[in-house]
Amino acid sequence: MSFFRRRIIFYLITAWAAVTINFLIPRLMPGDPVTALIARNQGRIDSDAEQSLRVLFGLDSNQSFLEQYIDYWGLLFRGDLGLSFTFFPTPVSDIVWQSLPWTVGLVGIATVIAFVLGTLVGTAIGWRRGTWADGLLPISTFFSAVPYFWLGLIAITVFAVQLGWFPSNGSYDRSLLPSFDLEFLGSVLYYGFLPALTVVLASIAGWILGMRNMMVTVSSEDYVTVAQAKGLPERKVMFGYAARNAILPQISSFALSLGFIVGGTLIMEMVFSYQGIGYVLYQAVNTHDYPLMQGVFLVITLSVLVANILADFVYAALDPRTRQEG
Amino acid sequence: MSASTTSGTGRHADAAVREPVLEIKNLSVDYGFGQDPTHVLRQVSLTLNRGEVLGLAGESGCGKSTLAYAATRLLPPPGLITGGEVVLTDRSGERRDILTMSDAQLRASRWQDVAIVFQGAMNSLNPVFRIGRQIADAIAAHTPGIRKKQALDRAAELLDMVGISPDRLSAFPHQLSGGMRQRVMIAMALALEPQVLIMDEPTTALDVVMQRQIVEQIAELRERLGFSVVFITHDVSLLIEIADRIAIMYAGEIVEDAAAQDVYRRPRHPYSRGLLRSFPPLRGPRRELTGIAGSPPDLRLLPTGCTFTPRCGFSTPECSRIHPELGPTAFAGAEPDRRVACILHGDVGTLPPELAER
């Protein structure tokens, strides 16, 4: 179990470093855009919020560096990321918490679908080279080679504008009240289908290609030949011996891509005006909303970290060599 | 166990009626598709008799492993079997050609009839499964209805048989030493008590002590379980210790096939003679190690006639014209079981005294 303890300690240190960098960056920035912003919003920011902003951005000249650092951690633990300028006076944490589930739900599910589907197709293509299925390779590569915004716009033009099968923007029917009933969930699925489809199309080629290449490599390993020589059923050789080993590098890439969900969804959410965290970041950048930007960055950093932790543990469960128990 | 008892283990097979269990007939293998494939095996014929240890020796690259893969239909692309038969005679006397079996028949026959220990057993175990599971899944695949527990019990027995503690069942391959992995592979190969065990250089990666131990263990197990062995190595002196018969291979062809002691004492092919002189004898008087001048030919550009001519000390002008067939020696009357591929044993030229020892 010392493996898990070591990993946990490692990730705690990484999280600490990430948060500390997030603390340092605004303090190292030349000039002081935040003071200007506070000045511009003079009177609209009450003294409490002003104080917490000063702490977040290190403008509190009465305090030493260390005191600022401790206060910063205190705010974080209370979930206080300051107030958004754009959506004043909504706290940044509220905005993040409202938009995050949309992104994680949509892009997360799309990423999982792309991974599962791509890995299965890659397994089949890599195992039996030279069948009709090889034709999927150039097709899927085409979709990943096309710039994503273009793919998104084409999808909107064809399926939303011309055929009218799907809505072109938004994340649910605005005439409905958000709740957990079937009608609302159906609407979420309906609105999410097109963006999810484009995300799957754009990313599936990577999974197919990665898995195919690993399958080709692993298929020539001695232990696969031995499995054949033992007369095991073909499916057992293919999945238990070949794919079981070929998937290991895929797992690492999958974790990385999970980490990029939050940060990488910007263009999709812009194209589809989808109200996820990417769209929030886009608005924050447009309006120079520094507290919001910083909050989003923190969430992105932490999500990459969480994804890595997940990958580490899944990998350890799948590959006994990394566990080093004895 | 002393060397002399080891060498005795297989000998009594000679006395028994010669009953072939695996017959390789005119097997040919090409590497590479398309216009200009390399003919790696050319018309190889070889017979393994029941209860016998057949040694297969030859320099690196002569096609020993290719023969093992082709005979078990495990040849990876771009290898392609272009002709021949591999006839297996099972215990009831039924004869079947492995190369023409259906996929289902082949799967059922594998490991049950012919098991194989590959060269480089270091990578022969799946790194992510425990070794017990890997032995048990072979058993389960051929024993319908067997319970997991029973298969694992049998795996434990097998490990015990090759001298590994049964509590190693739950070890992962990376937790075992090279020698142990080799033993695990041998245990796995014997799981279904096959009739034929093919071992491709099972000891090459190990130190001398471990080599000896494993070779002795194989001899002992063979004695007890009565399977036949094809033992592939480039170490001829090791073969003389353990094999009943030895086949010498050169550039994709068998050039001599005879009883082990005959090959050792009275080699009939110039290449066999050279090969024997490249290794120190394990017993008996020391002799000068001369080796063989030159290097094996490029299989892509084989000379016409005998492929050994450029390196042969006895070659005649005819040698580079006539391709020798594997046939009786010059002393066919006295040694009917020997075969050699050298035209000097026919009516061409005179047989040099070095190849005519009696």
Ligand SMILES: Nc1ncnc2c1ncn2[C@@H]1O[C@H](COP(=O)(O)OP(=O)(O)OP(=O)(O)O)[C@@H](O)[C@H]1O
């Ligand atoms: N995939 C391949 N493509 C082309 N040629 C190959 C391929 N694999 C093997 N060969 C050739 O086939 C010949 C026989 O190889 P093989 O592995 O059977 O030799 P070997 O007798 O087992 O040698 P060693 O003692 O080194 O194991 C070699 O000359 C090699 O170059």
Ligand SMILES: [Mg+2]
């Ligand atoms: Mg070999």
